[in-house]
Amino acid sequence: MGASVGKPAFGVVVAPKTQAEERLALAEHALLQWTRCPGADSGIWGADASYTNRGLLAAVDEVLLLAAEGPFPLPAAASARRRLDSAVGAAASRMVEEFLRVRVWNGSRLRGAVDRLSLASTGLSLLVFPSAGERASSASAGTGGDVDVSDGSRSRASSSVPDEVAALLDAEVWDDLDLICSPGVSVLHEIALRIFRAGHTEELFRAFANAPCDVLDSFLSILRVECSQRTTEAVIKRWTTVTKIIGKAIVAMRRQLYAQNPGAFDGFRDEYLLAIAENRILILLDFANGFTSITSHEKLVYMLAMYEALTDAAPSLLLLFSGARKEFISERTQGILTKLAGAMRVMVSGVMAKIQGECLSPHTPSAAAGGVHQLARDAMTCVELLARHRTTLDLILADAGADDERGSLAGVVSDLIAGLERNLQGRLAVACADAGGSRHLFLANNISFVLSRVADTEGVASLLGGAWAARRRSRIEQHVASYSASSWGPVVALLDMPVCGRGKPAKILAEFSAAFTRMRDSEVCREVPDPVLRAVLRNAVSDMVVPAYCAFLQKQPKLGKSVRYTADDLADSLSELFEGEAADGRKI
Structure with missing residues (x-):
């Protein structure tokens, strides 16, 4: 030896x-x-x-x-x-x-938020056209679809954005979070002093990219560990939230590091922070780039959230960089945004094709009963979700250089609703068992539903304009009148003795009473969800039936006790129409 x-x-x-x-x-x-x-x-x-x-x-x-x-x-x-x-x-x-x-950064104050985000349920489904099972799952999750789970700042009560996580999306919260370990910074000064004396600063610079940073890495670990165990939507939602948090965390870290006592490491801290930031941002960008090949229209809303999160975070993140590093991050970010935008334009076309090509199933209970078809519900949910991203969609669609009206959200919404209406009107023989009153009730229900959802969705009514809404209201009035004439006209016609010529008034009254009862029992099961439209329909039917019945009774005073219904009985009975209840009292 x-x-x-x-x-x-x-x-x-x-x-x-x-x-x-x-x-x-x-x-x-x-x-x-x-x-x-x-x-x-x-x-x-x-x-x-x-x-x-x-x-x-x-x-x-x-x-x-x-x-x-x-x-x-x-x-x-x-x-x-x-x-x-x-x-x-x-x-x-x-x-x-x-x-x-050395332990410079303290992520212990964020541990609760990390754990909650990691374990949080995927929450409400924001798929453009969720399946029946996904719709049921969303309903049981809780809040009626009012919360955009990709944006925790909208609601801290969201099941998928826990309170601790939502709080971190508020920039002011970071002012009170102590992220830095002052003793660890003192060690950095000790190390920097010796590295400088040794003349090996380049070796230290190379190590900066691998420097531990629990504040950022604890959130990135959610993506690394759980990506293979979650759905695409869940991963995108987590990525969106993590990107927003990391953008705010880096700014807070920079501020707190610069507030420390000066020492030998001060000459390295800019390069140190930039290397840490670049390394973590590139990880986020690589994740985002992995989703640019997705073109399924079902994922459109999640992709919009990803695009917006990256767009919102980019300016503040780029402020940290300069020179070649800034140019590299900027080009990488813009390249991913361009690819995301291209994927979403394909998705928008897929949404339009879905609405225009969807077959209306005759087995849909609400459609068979003249109610609101599921396609109309899905289409308007899609409009509501897209309306939240109007600015982004206008930018993406305009950049496509399209000459048609789909170069903006207004054009997309207008075209989407028009396609929905053509679909509903063109396939009513499939959706409705008969072409009489059910047809008009079906159309009145669906047009009213669309009009109501447009009015209730912020910004959509202004996109389509007052003339658009006026035309739909006029169509509803026409369908209400046509429904009354088609369904109740033949019943009232039984009271017209000169036309009927069927003999004794008592027989005519009996035929009318029987026909009225049959029609009333049939129509009480029809579903009209909109209370305003329901009242309009009831009034239209009552205005057609009750006056004619009163006139008949006035012309036949001898009928006396053979009268089964009084005029008030008829009016009361008609006031129960369109409740959507079957004969056994259960909701259809």
Whole structure:
């Protein structure tokens, strides 16, 4: 085995060592012990920045001091110089190792938010056209679709954006969060001082990208660990939230680092923060880039949220950078935004094709009863979801350079509703069992539903204009009149004796009463969800039936006790129409 450092081999004659060589030998021994077994020791500093190995730090300082004192005396100068250079390199590597272990950032205050975001349910479905199972799941999740779960700032009560997470989307919250470990910053100054003396700053710069940062990495870990275990929608929602949080966290970290006491690390802190930020931002961008190949229109709303989150975060993030690094991040971000925009234009076309090509199933209960068809509900839910992203969609659609009216959200909504109406009108033979009153009731219900949802959705009514709404109201009036004439006209016609010529008034009254009862029992089961339209329909039917019945009774005073219904009985009975109840009292 070779001789130990500083001790000559037996039988070998060597020149006496100088004091400097003795000092170097001792320092080499301490450093080589670490070099041979890296990680075996607990480091120079512990997690709390306290000293755990002062001897190793003393060896580093001794090597650096020897290097500063100048050349070794002859005759061993060249050999000692090589040994000293090697020892300085080992000392610098030791400092870099310590840098990668020092705890500068404290993410403990964020642990609750990280855990809640990781465990949070996916919440309400924001798929443009969710399946029946997804609709039921969303309904059981809770809040009626009023919360955009991709934007926690809208509601802190959302099941998918817990309170702790939603709070972090407020920039002011970060003013009160202590993210930095001051003792750890003091260690950075100690390390920087020695790295500078060793002349190995480039080695430290290279290590910055791998510097630990619990504040940011705790949120990124949600994406890394759970990506394969979650649906596309869940991953996109988490990415959107994490991107917003990281953007605010980096700004807060910069402010808090600059507020620390000055020291040797001050000359490195800009590069340090930029490297940390660039590394984490590139991770987020890589995730976003992985979704640019998605073109399923079902995911449109989630992709819009991702696009907006990246667009909103980019300006503040780019402020951190300059020069080539800023240009690189900017080009990378813009490239992903361009690809996302292209994917979403394909998705918009898919939404239109879905609405215009969907077959109306004859087995849909609400359609068979003249109620609101599920396609109309899905279409208007789609309009409401897209309206929340009007500015973004206008920008994306306009950038496509399209010459048609779909170059804006207004054009898309107008075309989408027009396609829905053509679909409903063109396939009524499938959707409704008969072409009489059910047809008009079906159309009145669906047009009223669309009109009501347009009025209730912020910004959509102004997109379509007053003339558009007026035309729909006129159509509803026409369908109400046609429904009354088609369904109740034949019943009232039974009271017209000259036309009927069927004999005795008592027989005519009996035929009318039987027909009225049948029609009333049939129509009470029809569903008209809109209370205003329901009242209008009831009034239209009552205005047609009750006056004719009263006139008949006035012309036949001898009928007396054979009258089954009084005029008030008829009016009361008609006031129960369109409740959507089957004969056994259950909702259809």
